[in-house]
Amino acid sequence: MNRIPKILKRFIAILLSLCIVLVLIAEMAEDFIAKTALNQINSDIDASIEIQDISFSLLKRFPYATIEFENILIQSKLNKDTLLGASKAYASLHTIDLINGNINTKKLELKDGFCNYIISHNNQCNLDCLLSIGGNSNSSESSSSQQLDLNKVLLNNIRFFYADSTSATQAEILIDKTEVKGKGSNNTYQAKINGNAVVSNCNYQNSNLHKLENAQVSYQISLADKDLHIENLLITSKGVNLHAKGNINLQDKLNSNINILTCNVQLDKIKQYIPKDILYNNQIQQITGTLALTGSIEGNLSDTLLPRVQANFKLSNAQLKKEGFPALQKLNCKGSIDNGAERAIESTRVICENLDFTTEKSSGSLSFDIVNLDKPSYKFDSNLSIDLEEVKSFLPDSLMKLCSGTANVHTKGKGKLNSLDELQNPDYLMNRLQGKIDLKDVKASKDSIQLDSLNLLLDYKPNQLAISLAKGTITSHNIKLKKGSLQLNLEGKLSNLKQLKASIDSIHLQTNQSLLSGNIQMENVTEPNYKLHLLSDINLQEFKHLIPDSLITNLNGSIITEIHSAGKLNPDSIDKQIVDLVCNHSQIKANCKNISIKSTNPSIQISDLSGQFKIQEDTITLHNTTASAFGINMNLDSTKIGNYYHTIVENKEQKLSIYSSLHFDQINYQTIDSLLQSFSSDTDNAETKSSRNYSYEIKGKLRGDHFTYQKAKANNISTLFNISDSIVLLDKFEFDAFKGNLNNSVRYKIISDNKQIVNFYNHTENLDIAQLMKDFNNFKEYEQEYIKSEQISGTLSSDLHGEVLLMGDSLVHDSTLLKGDFKLEDGGLFNFKPAMELSKSTNIEELDNMHFKTIESKVFVFKNAVYIPQTEIKSNAMDISAYGMQSFNDDYEYHLRVYLGEVLRGKTKRIREKQEKQENKPDGGTSGLTSLFLVSKNIDGKSHSGLDTKKGRAKMKTKIKLQQVVLDFLFHPKLIDFDTKVEENPTKHE
Template sequence: MKRRVAKIVFFSTIGAVFLLTLMGFIFQDKIISSALDNIRKNIRSRITIGDASFSLIKDFPYASIRLYDVSILSTKDIARKDFRQIIKPDTLLKARALNIRLNVLDLINNKITLKQIAIKDGELNLLVDKRGKNNYQIVKKSKEGEKKEEILLKVNEVKIQRTKLRFINLNKQIALVNTVKNLKSNGRFSLNTFDVKSKADVIVNQLAIGKISYVSSKRFEFSGRIKSAAYKSFNFADFIVTYKSNKLTVDGGFSTENNFYVDAAISGTDLVLKEMNELIPKVSQNLEKINFEGKVNISAKAVGFWNNKHHPFVYGEFDVRGGKSELLTDKSIASVNMKGSFSNGKGDINKAFITLDSYKVNTNFGDFEGKFTLTNFNKPLISLSSNFNLFISQLNEAYHIDSTKQIDGTVIGNITANGIVDFDSLSVLKLVRLVNNGNFKLSEVSFPINGNRYNILKGEISFIPTITKANISFISNSINGEISATVSDLYDGLMLEKPFNVDITANTKDINFDNLLSLNFKKNKSTIKKELNLANLTLNVKSKSAILRGVRMNNLEAIIQKEGSTIAFSHLNANAFGGKVNMVGKIEPNLKNKIDVDLYAQVDSISIESLFSSFNNFGQKTLTNQNIRGTASGDIAFRGQHFQNGKLDIKSIDCVSNITISNGQLIKFEPAYKLSKYIDLKELENIRFANLKNQITIKNGMVNIPAMYIASTAINLGLIGTHSFDGDYSYRVKLALKDVLFKKARSGLRKQISQQEFEDNTLLYFKIEGNSKTSKVSYDWSGKSWHLPELAPINGTPKKVEEPKPSAPPKSFKLQWDGEEVSTQRKATGQQPTAQVKNERKEPKKEEKKTKFKVEWDE
């Protein structure tokens, strides 16, 4: 019995298969033709097929139709000219192979239910022109009163392989180009709606909205449920988007009915930052320079219309753990942990922001923690509150900020800052400009300014936008000691090149004003105006040692002000040149690249030798620190110019000095030395004198010495003359005749003699003229040269030195030089000589002097 049943089943199956095969073969053309006729009756576009096959066995109980080289043309609704530069708009669908499963029973009832569609090596172009007309509305609309025959597509499975899908909407300026490597869908699918579960492997070649490209050549995997109404709205549920190792869950959807409208939420956990950063639109060149690493949890929502003019509002929150960042260079931040939020500013990058509610960053150049906000991705505006410690040299190694090439040290502090950051021209000064409140502790900080290196052993700095205060311990070739400073308008000075003010109180061991207050000459190519240092300084300083214009001083107390290019000394007391100096004055550059100096000083017991030595003998070689000794007191008004190297321009000196010299000494001073040879008085080679007062003026490179009367160890004399810094000199000397004749050297010093006391003697007049190489002494017979001409004006007021009162009428005498006789007659005075003066001193002929003379009194 069983064997009989088995045979019946077997032969029945064989018979059925044979019958179905025979029916498929017999009715193949009719079935295919019927199916295509039903499709053609319901669509508005032309369909072309290269070849077709039919089978009732392959997918039983469904019939299977395989179409080859299928092409469906676009509807005529679109303006094809809109797409000429983009794509050929004629084709809606093209496929090398299209497989369709049909319900056999529906075929009997002359209806078609498609259970499956499979497309291979195809191309689907969904186009919308500028007017909003599309090419994919291919289903014919029913006429009024006409019953429409429904074609159901109950899709158990949709397969698409190696198919290019393009959606180009010129009206909304949206472009989506995908390459579908593999897609499977099942659910309910009709010509108007679908509700399916899908899984796809897709390469998004391009997703652009407006002028912004959001995705380019990125591979994604999609899985989840999608609903659509009239192919104008799409909703996602439990939909997962996978990019590399990242999975994002999408809920919500979008609509294209009138405008592209999105209302969707997205979330993900343990997303890899480096991979997710690849999906961030590079709407700014600045963003292209920033790379991230680490992992992040994120949740975001987008709501609103999306087109060329409007963007949905996007807001999200994130939590980064163990992140890294490569900012501007390949030097990575070691660790980043942060929580925050972000927004796209409704598509306006000027309103987009990212906020870090908390962050902790560890780097190879320091550690940072605090809060941060970045808005406006086009011109990034930051707001920052941070505690940090910073290793400056490592910062420069990481980011090569030019301004810190030679800075070293550690900074610990806290700041608040806000302002615009230009990553393309980032510098330390621009970063400092952002700070509006800060406190810093400095340790072993070293930095260069104007070629001089400054070392801060320790210090504290606090500042707000208008005021900066600092207490710093310095060591440098400019300053060594404690500094307290208050700076106002610093930001404007650093960033806008406007003047800023600095008040400094210094208590130092050493200070070098030549380095500290050096002037910066810069030539502006468009004008002859000089751009000078912008810092206006007020320096109240006490220093055990100091250097100013090359002069070393001790126990300095000074108030020095620098405003613009001018340095003023309103008070300066110091020990210098072996004595004390009290000085006021100013120093400022001029347009000739020189430095004008205008000083008034009171000196007390300074060493003349040290003064000459410090000023390099004022550039002359006739009277040097080797020739003069003594201490000087008095006051000096000085005006002149220095070259930029610090050397004094001798020709620019305009000076008036009222000087008292004590315990003076002239050692082999050339004019005195020549005179000693002339009158045979060796004591003139080394003259010592007790006190000497005079007003000496210097102008146009010439030293003017008014008439003065000197009591010295050698001889009493009157002196007047000029001495140039080129070495030329011209002196007029009065000597008492008796001192010349008797050549009597003094055993001790007396105070400076008076003019009357000196003029009571019979006088001889001499001229001493010469330079550093040659000199000449001669007798001035008339004595007329013993008068000073009017001096050149000083400070705009001409000064006249009083001419000496006429001498008392000299007695008549006769001078007889060897080989000649000259008589000089003077008016009788009634006074007779009290002694016979020898008219000749006998000397061996070999040692005869050219300067010998005879004196004979009138009998």
């Protein structure tokens, strides 16, 4: 036990002695060591180094010798730029190696240092002077000097400044509390680095990297020769958190295997780093949310061949506000990116498992899979639920001014995109896309059209489009759509329109009261060959709102139509072709029911229009058509209008042919006159605009129940007619009027613009002459004043042939020719001026009021006068034989023969018996009775009434015979052709 204190004392003495020795050695070797270290450093770098103080100790960090540097400053010899510096540096050396002359550093510590790493515009680095290590040493010395065995390197508060003028890049890194352990010899080395750093004051070209405040970096790295192992790497900055680990081979190609465990990006925080022009050009106003990334990088970082990159991304609770679009309140996205084993763009695959978003009222989702970013093979599926009212403010007014409702849109497709130009090719899209658009309760307006409660489904598959209408209302026109459908099929390519075939296999559209259906086929869209078949049942009142009230005030009725049409269209002149296609290449059948049209134009007033009509091969045909217009109820049957296109439309020198069988119930002259004047006015206006080259023939049958002219009425009217450019023919123009029946034929021929000839034939039976005069107001319209209805009575029957010449609207009396056989029965002549004057001069009172049973006479008109050959008038008072003439200028001359006995005593029994025996004298009188000859005339204003002379009688008879001979020579009624070429009772007329 006594030996332990002795040993302890000796150990302490030895230790103290050793310390003293070490202190003495260090003190004596300090200058040598400092000089040696400084020479070693100066020999290794091409720069000047300044050290304020160097101290050496063998005890401070025993068993290692310690060299302490204060205020180190390294400058470039060339331009005196400051390269490196530190306030304190400690180097712990292996003592034995140091005694043997070798510097073997075991520990290195730097405090409060800095390093400036600058690359100039000419790509020269300011630290190149520090990289020429060992240039002056021999091989053995170099070998020993490059041996490195560091137990620890401590870096505290070291600022690293980097600036590259060639790339306009800048950064400042503060390395704090970083520990490095490593050893190396020649080209082999190992190291472990643990520590923290702060990155700040960054800048890169025109980016917003300068806004980066501080990026905290924590790292655990090991290095074995040229293999860098990242055990842990944490990067945290405002808006970004990154956690990664992996390996990097530091050879030329930098082969790597890096795993990004987490990378979270706060989009609203990194928005400040995005260049403003990108945000402005993309009109991004707000962006928030979290982007999470995980993945790996495997392969060469510095090779032309990309490394293998695999990444998973997840965007959560993002919000995006972009001008022109509704704000996205919630946006989520999940997917992955992998550039494949080939590590090329061609093998890259991008998968979006789900992208969903919501706005205030809308939502949507999208998934897609893309392989090969150079020539992508893709498939996608998307669903959108769009509130139209929400997006209406983002739609141009030219597209839609008012919009509400919901649009559910589903699209999907797959294919391969060899170039972006294919997206401009409609054939590419048509063959690879399909989708549905389901419109629910849509309300929209465009110009004057307003839609409400529209429910419509559009379903597109490659080259097929189906449209289904559930309901809807065109509120602007008060049309309710009940249901509808359309099926469109395409065959061919839109890029080759000449070979494209389009077919609408079915059309169906139904409103509350109307229906449209059919099909359409089309080939060669540039100059389409088409074929269509359409059926429609249209209620006109539903579509009245399409016509301005300024044109049509009321419209009712329905039209059932069937249309077959086929032809070829030239899109550049379709407006000119459409009439030809309708007239010559279509068959249109229509059945009209109870159509009524009221217009602001009085000439367009139609009611109760019903019937069938057909358009085919330039012909319009009407059957069983009834209508009421201008107060007239009409019925048209077997009506045919032929060649109307080449004549009315094209104005060619051809004939327009019209045949009609027309019946009306009642009509008055005022209506006809108004229509004729309107027609004449329209015709005149039309003629001033263009000359008519075509001719026309309008013929047929006309029947009517009643016709009224002022007080005159005609019933049971019928006629055959034929109207052409210069001739109007009426044949068998028969009617009941004035208590009798009339059958007429008329030929009206236009000689010139102001000259017309009218030929006519009249057969009258049992016409009440007094009624005729009364109904025509005694013909005062024609300036007839010499006889009135109350002055004449009787029943008239006649056969009359005539010809009159019209100059303009005036009758040329001198050219009037007429032949007639008249028979007046049970009549009388009362207070007739010529007879009254004769009565005064002869005192024969019976001449004032004559009653007769029968008068038969042949009357003719020639040279402005009416001639009456000898006519026997037999009455119960007396018998009169008369002849004479009455001119149209009020000249007249009548010669009468009466019997004296009848004048003196009346018609006695004896006279009546003689007259019944009819024994005529040579002069025509009755034998046994004394004749009394009388004359009444007014010639050139000179009147004379009284006893007649034989000479005067002979002169008048001669004049009558002479005028009749000339008339018979000039006027041949049997040569007048009244044939209308119309069959009176045809079996069928088409």
